[in-house]
Amino acid sequence: MFKGFSGSTFCGLQNYIDAFHNEYFQVGLKNNILLMLVAVPILLILSIIIATLLNQKIFARGALRAAFFMPYVTTITAAALVFSALFQPSFGPINELLRTLGIQNVPGWTGDIKWALPSIGIFWIWKNIGYCVVIYLAGLQGISPSYYEAASVDGATKLKQFFYITLPLVSPTTFFLLITSIIQSFQIFAEVQVLTEGGPGNASTTIVYHMYDQAFKQFHMGYASAVSWIFFLLILIVTIIQWVVQKNWVEYV
Numbered sequence: 001m002f003k004g005f006s007g008s009t010f011c012g013l014q015n016y017i018d019a020f021h022n023e024y025f026q027v028g029l030k031n032n033i034l035l036m037l038v039a040v041p042i043l044l045i046l047s048i049i050i051a052t053l054l055n056q057k058i059f060a061r062g063a064l065r066a067a068f069f070m071p072y073v074t075t076i077t078a079a080a081l082v083f084s085a086l087f088q089p090s091f092g093p094i095n096e097l098l099r100t101l102g103i104q105n106v107p108g109w110t111g112d113i114k115w116a117l118p119s120i121g122i123f124w125i126w127k128n129i130g131y132c133v134v135i136y137l138a139g140l141q142g143i144s145p146s147y148y149e150a151a152s153v154d155g156a157t158k159l160k161q162f163f164y165i166t167l168p169l170v171s172p173t174t175f176f177l178l179i180t181s182i183i184q185s186f187q188i189f190a191e192v193q194v195l196t197e198g199g200p201g202n203a204s205t206t207i208v209y210h211m212y213d214q215a216f217k218q219f220h221m222g223y224a225s226a227v228s229w230i231f232f233l234l235i236l237i238v239t240i241i242q243w244v245v246q247k248n249w250v251e252y253v
Helices: 014-021 023-054 061-073 076-086 093-100 116-140 145-153 158-169 171-186 190-195 207-216 221-248
Strands: none
Touching: 014 023, 014 221, 023 061, 023 116, 023 158, 023 171, 023 207, 061 116, 076 116, 076 190, 116 171, 116 190, 145 158, 158 171, 171 221, 190 207, 207 221
8 A cells, every 4th residue: 555556566356355255354244244134124114114104294293304304414423422322231222121011021222143243234224214304205295185085985905005195105215325325234333333343243344444454454455456446336236236136116207
């Protein structure tokens, strides 16, 4: 890194080979895939439910919308400090609530190997759910009320209207949020850096955090560059698959 080209040695594909044999890269890739498969669906499901509720005429609707959006516009450090206080293992309000409900063996959250990655996922969902809710609200407000009026005349319940009218008509919005959320889930870095630093051990490390660690802590720039190209190709492949599959479930009106 500091000697320039004169201090560099061409190693061919060795950095790519080393990456796939590196334990931290393997764990980071597995963690990113888990976050994509678990956290992203939970984020979108909660977002469409909350957006549907907030699209109704309810008390303090504007204040509730602002409350859900607030974590998204809050800096990652400030949000992490609030999250750490809420989920503090010994005397945090979340664990105190769990103890009140009769759960004695409460999770250790960010300090527990089993719960470190779920904690990152919970924080990421909480941080980003406001953005998804706002986008879904925009999609919901673009649906003509005539669809719901016709369904009501035909005797469709609110639940059937949600599954057969709302979900299909917001499928383009869902597709957009699915792509952006998957990309964001692969780019998780600040959450790990602030909350766990990849620990305990390597339980919560991600590809981006591993890349940062190798580049700016270990100064293995060649290896980190190889990881970044693998990361780019991985996101590209996932996005292409989504573009191909979306033809089967996205409905454009």
